[in-house]
Amino acid sequence: MSNTLVSPDSRPRTDRRPQGTSLAGLVGVELRRLWWRRLTKVAVVAVVLFTGASVYNAYSQSSPERIAQQLDEYRILQQQAPRIAEECRQQQAVERDRSGDQSIDFGCDEQGQTPTLEQMGLALPVADTITDGIARTSSLLLAFVALLLGASFVGAEFSTGSMGLWLTFQPRRLRVASTKLVAAAVGGAAVAVLCLVLTNLGARMVAVVNRPGSDLDLPPVPALGEPLVVLGLRIVALALGAGIVGAALGLVLRHTAAVVGVVLGFAVVVEGIVMQAFLQGRLQRWSVLKNIEAFIERGTSYFAETCGPTSCEFTQQTLSYTHGWVFLSSVLLLVVLVGLVAFRRRDVT
Amino acid sequence: MDVAVRTVNLRKTYLSRGSRRVAVTGLSMAVPLGGVHGFLGPNGSGKTTTIRMLLGLVRADSGTAEVFGEAVPKRLPHVIDRVGAIVESPKFFPAFTARQNLVLLAGAIGSPRQRVDEVLEATHLRDRGRDRYAGFSLGMKQRLAIAATLLKDPDLLIFDEPTNGLDPAGIREVRDTMKSLGAQGKTVLVSSHILAEVEQVADTVSIIGHGSLLAEGRVSDILGGAGAAGAAQVRVGVASPDRAAEVLAADGFTVTRDDGYLVVGTDDPAAVTRSLAGHGLYVAELVPVRPDLESAFLALTADEGLGSDADRAAGRRTGAGAA
Numbered sequence: 001m002s003n004t005l006v007s008p009d010s011r012p013r014t015d016r017r018p019q020g021t022s023l024a025g026l027v028g029v030e031l032r033r034l035w036w037r038r039l040t041k042v043a044v045v046a047v048v049l050f051t052g053a054s055v056y057n058a059y060s061q062s063s064p065e066r067i068a069q070q071l072d073e074y075r076i077l078q079q080q081a082p083r084i085a086e087e088c089r090q091q092q093a094v095e096r097d098r099s100g101d102q103s104i105d106f107g108c109d110e111q112g113q114t115p116t117l118e119q120m121g122l123a124l125p126v127a128d129t130i131t132d133g134i135a136r137t138s139s140l141l142l143a144f145v146a147l148l149l150g151a152s153f154v155g156a157e158f159s160t161g162s163m164g165l166w167l168t169f170q171p172r173r174l175r176v177a178s179t180k181l182v183a184a185a186v187g188g189a190a191v192a193v194l195c196l197v198l199t200n201l202g203a204r205m206v207a208v209v210n211r212p213g214s215d216l217d218l219p220p221v222p223a224l225g226e227p228l229v230v231l232g233l234r235i236v237a238l239a240l241g242a243g244i245v246g247a248a249l250g251l252v253l254r255h256t257a258a259v260v261g262v263v264l265g266f267a268v269v270v271e272g273i274v275m276q277a278f279l280q281g282r283l284q285r286w287s288v289l290k291n292i293e294a295f296i297e298r299g300t301s302y303f304a305e306t307c308g309p310t311s312c313e314f315t316q317q318t319l320s321y322t323h324g325w326v327f328l329s330s331v332l333l334l335v336v337l338v339g340l341v342a343f344r345r346r347d348v349t
Numbered sequence: 350m351d352v353a354v355r356t357v358n359l360r361k362t363y364l365s366r367g368s369r370r371v372a373v374t375g376l377s378m379a380v381p382l383g384g385v386h387g388f389l390g391p392n393g394s395g396k397t398t399t400i401r402m403l404l405g406l407v408r409a410d411s412g413t414a415e416v417f418g419e420a421v422p423k424r425l426p427h428v429i430d431r432v433g434a435i436v437e438s439p440k441f442f443p444a445f446t447a448r449q450n451l452v453l454l455a456g457a458i459g460s461p462r463q464r465v466d467e468v469l470e471a472t473h474l475r476d477r478g479r480d481r482y483a484g485f486s487l488g489m490k491q492r493l494a495i496a497a498t499l500l501k502d503p504d505l506l507i508f509d510e511p512t513n514g515l516d517p518a519g520i521r522e523v524r525d526t527m528k529s530l531g532a533q534g535k536t537v538l539v540s541s542h543i544l545a546e547v548e549q550v551a552d553t554v555s556i557i558g559h560g561s562l563l564a565e566g567r568v569s570d571i572l573g574g575a576g577a578a579g580a581a582q583v584r585v586g587v588a589s590p591d592r593a594a595e596v597l598a599a600d601g602f603t604v605t606r607d608d609g610y611l612v613v614g615t616d617d618p619a620a621v622t623r624s625l626a627g628h629g630l631y632v633a634e635l636v637p638v639r640p641d642l643e644s645a646f647l648a649l650t651a652d653e654g655l656g657s658d659a660d661r662a663a664g665r666r667t668g669a670g671a672a
Contacts, residue, residue, distance in 0.1 A: 020430070021459040029456035038444055161440030164406050165497070168434045169457040171405045171425045347407040 023175065030183035039152050040187065043145050047195045050141065054134045055202030062130070062210045067218070070122055078114045085112025118222060124211075126221045128228050130203035135196055135228075139235045139296050140289075142195055143242035146188025147263065148256075150246025153184050155256035164348050177343045181247050181336065188243025192236045200228075226298070234296055241332050248339030280305030280312075285319060288331065294324030352415075353505050353536040354380035354403060359412035361398050361560075372398040373560040375412070380538050380555070385531040387551035387568070388540035389646060395560035396540040397437060400509050404434055416505065430458060433498025434507035438514070439490040443483035447474055447493050450482055451500065460500050468496040488519035495526065506530055508539045512546060524550050548642040556649055563649040571645050583618045585611040585625075586634030593630050600624045612638060 021029070034040055060066065088108035096104050117123070157163040170176050249259040267289070275287045281304035284290050293300040298321040303314050361373040373395040380386045390396050401407035403414055405422030414421050419428045441450040451465045469475045472492040477485070485493065491511065498506055508527065512520045527550050531537045541547045547554065554571060556564045564571055584607070587593040594604045594611055602621065603614035613621055622632050 021457060025459065026457065029453055032456070033442075033453055036445060036449060156442070160442055161438075162442055164401075164404075164436055165440050165454070166457065167406055168404050168429065168432070168436075169454050169501075171422065171429050345408070347401070349401065349407065 021170075023179065026170065026175065026179040027182050027186075030179050031186060034149075034153055034183050034187045037153065037156075040149060043149055043191055044194065047142070047145065047191055048198060050138065051134070051195050051198040051202065054138065055130075055199065055206060058130045058134065058203065059206045059210060062206060064210060067122065067210075070120065071218075074114075074117065074120055074122065081112050081114045085109070088112070117218065122218060123221050124218050127200065127203040127207040128224055129221060130206055131196070131200045131228055132224055132231060134199045134203070135231055135235055136296060138195060138199075139238055140292065142192045142235060142239045143188075143292070145191055146184075146239040146242040147246035148260065149187050149191065150181075150184030150243040150248075151250045151259035151263075152246075152256040153187065154180055154247045154250030155254060155259060158250070158254035158348075159256070167348055173344045174340060177251055177340050180251075181244050181339070184243040184247035185240045186243075188246075189236050189240040192239035196232045196235060231296075238292065238296065238328075241328065245332060245335050248335045251339035251343040281314070285317070285323075286327070288328070290319055291324045291327040294319040294321055295328055299324075351382040352379045353382045354378075354414070354416055354538060356399065356403075356414045357412055359399065359402060359414055360410045361395070361402060361407060362410055371560060373402070373409075375561050376557060377412075378555040378557075378562050378565055380536060381553055383531070383534050383536055384552040385527050385537040385539060385550045387547035387554035387642075388538055388557070389542070389544060389547060389554055389642070390540075390557040391542055394542075394557050396542075396557065397509055398560075399557075400434070400436055400507055400538075400540060403507070404432070404436065406436070430501050431504045432507065433501055433503035433505070434509075435491075435494040435498060435511060436507070436509045438487075439494030439497075441482045441490075441493065441497075444481060446479050446481055447485070447496075448478040450493065451478075451497060454497050455500050458501060464500055468499045471499060472496040487514045488516065488522070491515065491519065491523060503535070505536045505538065508537065510541055511539060512541070512543065520546065544643040544646050554642070556646055558649070564645070568642065572642065581616050582612050582614050582638040583621060584634070584636045584638050585613055585621060585632060587611065587625060587630055587632055589630060592628075593625055596628045596630060597621065597624060610634075 085108050088106050088111050092104060092106040092108055095106075096102050123129070157166065167173070167176065246259060249262065250256070253259050253262060271287055271289050275281075275283045275290075281302065284302040284304060290300060290302060300319050301316050302319060304317050305312050306315050306317075355378070357377050359373055359376040360371075363370045363372055376395065376399060380388075388396055388399070398407060402409045403416060403421060405425045408422070416425070417428045417431060419425070421428070441447075442453075445453075448465060448469065451468065452462065454460075455462065455465050466475070466478075469478045472495055474489065474492055474496060477489065482490070482493065506527075508523075511523045511527075515523065524546060527537045527539055531550070531552070539547060539551065548568060551568055553567050554565070555562060556571070585593070586609075590606065590609060590611055594606065597604045597611065597613055602624070605612045615621055618635055618637065622635065625632055
């Protein structure tokens with residue numbers, strides 16, 4: 001073998017220099033790298049397993065046998081209600097006689113009323129309802145997975161040192177950073193879409209498999225507050241934003257573990273302690289988690305102290321959907337700006 | 350002179366935990382177009398920082414740098430496809446295969462996929478293309494790094510300490526590769542603190558210490574300067590060195606001791622043998638001490654407290670002719 005590491009003439013046989021890559025082409029390269037990453041595959045498998053487990057849980061909760069058993073329990077409750085009310089009235093009468101106070105009220109009329117089937121959660125298993133339930137509960141988890149993917153996608157480049165090599169091929173830093181943020185966004189969104197699609201497919205199967213027989217008399221399914229696709233779009237947007245935030249934090253902190261540490265630290269210290277312990281709950285208006293909840297649930301509420309002229313009391317405060325998305329968009333913009341500035345100005349060693 | 354790289358008063362200070370460390374201070378140097386240019390200096394002298402500044406990885410505090418006449422880092426995107434660089438050790442994604450790593454880099458510059466196969470073949474890595482980078486030996490990592498630089502068909506190749514950690518065969522391969530690339534008309538800028546190695550391949554050198562230029566020019570000129578800086582010397586092996594040293598000193602020679610040998614300053618080696626033979630002392634070995642890059646380097650850095658103890662030991666061994 002030759003003593004040189006290269007053939008005597010290693011020039012390209014294509015006889016032309018590389019022509020450079022468009023921004024879209026560069027995003028394509030980044031997406032390819034994202035797809036090749038082991039963590040991406042692990043995340044996809046984890047999401048599939050989580051979705052499968054959620055769908056299985058929905059299946060076992062809505063099986064005809066389970067519904068029939070719940071209906072039996074409901075009927076027993078209906079039969080026992082008059083007797084319970086009667087016993088209550090007797091005890092109430094005894095107490096009134098003993099105390100001489102005829103105003104004593106044990107609330108026996110309420111005790112004699114049975115809840116409705118809807119209140120008992122008994123309804124036909126319908127795909128959209130199942131999907132809606134699973135999607136809402138998985139939204140935060142999907143956001144965290146997207147954030148982790150984004151952070152690791154950028155952090156690994158710094159920790160392996162390959163960012164320096166990459167910049168010797170693409171020295172325009174803002175362009176490089178932008179393509180990484182876009183790829184992280186697409187990755188986060190793709191994970192959310194995968195979860196929602198699988199959930200919906202699974203929910204449809206559950207609805208078909210668990211369709212109860214005509215002997216079960218169930219109430220009509222309450223209509224969802226909004227089309228399922230609108231909720232899905234919000235969850236995808238949340239995951240997309242989380243992916244971008246993860247990648248932007250990766251540009252600042254340059255290590256996946258550092259990003260995870262900061263995010264978890266923020267969740268525990270700021271969200272878990274500071275938001276609750278200071279200003280009598282009024283800080284919750286600026287809580288990221290509360291605003292995520294407001295964004296996904298189209299509004300939410302929290303308890304905080306409000307003071308009138310004479311006294312203070314804890315009252316329920318509403319956090320609107322608009323406040324949620326405006327706040328989250330602002331946070332996203334701020335983190336991205338910090339990430340881009342840090343990446344553009346700091347040395348890569 | 351046409352230059353591939355030029356720096357003028359380049360300066361870089363690192364801030365770390367409240368302390369300032371000047372890595373490069375007013376460095377002005379020029380790398381001529383074509384051939385191999387050695388960039389020499391002891392560890393910590395600012396070689397890697399300078400290279401990083403040329404590649405836009407590190408921002409200079411002040412001064413200017415040009416690559417092929419384009420100011421960097423501002424105009425770096427206009428010349429980056431003519432520059433291939435390996436800074437310190439090769440750094441790729443360890444979990445990806447060699448081919449995957451190259452495909453990504455090729456995609457970043459719009460190089461056709463076919464070029465990946467070409468460079469894998471050119472660097473004798475074709476059969477290992479599907480192996481993970483993490484499992485590569487250091488020599489293979491170095492090959493892959495060279496393959497990556499060749500994706501661009503660069504006119505300027507920058508190798509930063511390319512032989513670090515390589516076995517003798519690997520060192521020879523890298524050395525021959527640099528020679529070969531230089532012979533193809535490319536400009537090869539190789540930084541190293543192993544001077545003997547650079548001496549074998551470099552046509553021109555820049556020597557820096559404490560972040561500033563100490564000497565620059567053709568290797569032959571630097572060596573000539575080193576030779577001229579002190580008298581010619583010979584290394585003498587003799588059975589009774591103590592007695593021989595006394596005799597030579599009495600005859601007016603400058604004599605120093607070196608591991609049982611005598612290093613004698615003289616332009617006339619025959620005068621040394623005559624002097625010793627006249628006193629019944631017979632020379633067993635007599636070797637002219639040639640000025641080499643190491644000697645020149647040590648001479649240049651001696652006043653600045655540069656170089657490691659090992660470097661100094663090496664300087665004593667070779668006579669440090671220019672000192």
